[in-house]
Amino acid sequence: VSPNDDESIRSLGEGIEREVIHTLLEQYRQRSSEWFTPRGDGHSTLTTSYPLAMAQFVPLLRIRNMAILGAAVAMSLVRGVSTTPLDPVLLHFFIHDCDLHSIHPGLLGEWHPTLKQTISDWVALGPDGDANTPTFRNFFINYYDLQVSFSSMTF
């Protein structure tokens, strides 16, 4: 790190590197709601600020800062430092090239016991079971637009 052009201060080493990555991630954490969306079991996912239909209008600055966040997370992990509040299952999904099948029940149960239970219950319910139970109602209220899921989603 050499903050001045005349190179009057120069620091090198692992400690500086860790500190830089930490400080960078802290800046994102301080503006948490812009970058992280809380999900179940105390973990967060990434915040998308524009819907997919508006993909072409996402500002370049947002794209750039998202890429910096991605790099900072990767560098932190390489250093063996966790990147809370990001969900480890989300990172696992990214590491496995966005393959949803990589999230197996064991992994899900480790980080999201409640979610694992809900999904297991759903699978066990079967297509003929009654989905109108308090647990499923709460789930769909939290993660889906309930109006959409109960009226216009037709299966």
Add this chain to the structure above:
Amino acid sequence: LHDRDQQAHDALAADMLYRSVIGAEPPSHPELQAFLKGFRLPCRNGFNFPKVGYWFVIVLCIRLTVGQFIKSLDGGSERFLNIVWTAHISSFANLEPHLRIQLAPVTFRNQLQTAIPDGQTTFESLLTLFLKGTGIPCPRLLQRQRLILTAWSI
């Protein structure tokens, strides 16, 4: 959610998982793609981060502790993330059971007592106090240094 057939029922299970862990948008969303681009840490020689999954577990084992985690090499990213998240220190309480502070030599202890003659301050108490603290220990000193360093923000 009526009139589901088996296929729709299974598809919804997958979607429930996706929504609650990843979110409402697909991985093709430009903001997620941007994150992934950074996350892969592209290098000029085409070497990128997720492909070195097992390698960084080895690095972690060497860096942090002994061969205690060697078994974790079989565990891939599951085990890796588990270790990293478990190692996260959120307060002094996580650290305390592992602290072993050795006594400083008598000469140093005497010098400290002369410098801070309150009869309580030891190297151990100073270090513990520091580790228990949060934030910046000497804000004014840091502020002076900050003026020298280039400020930058996202």
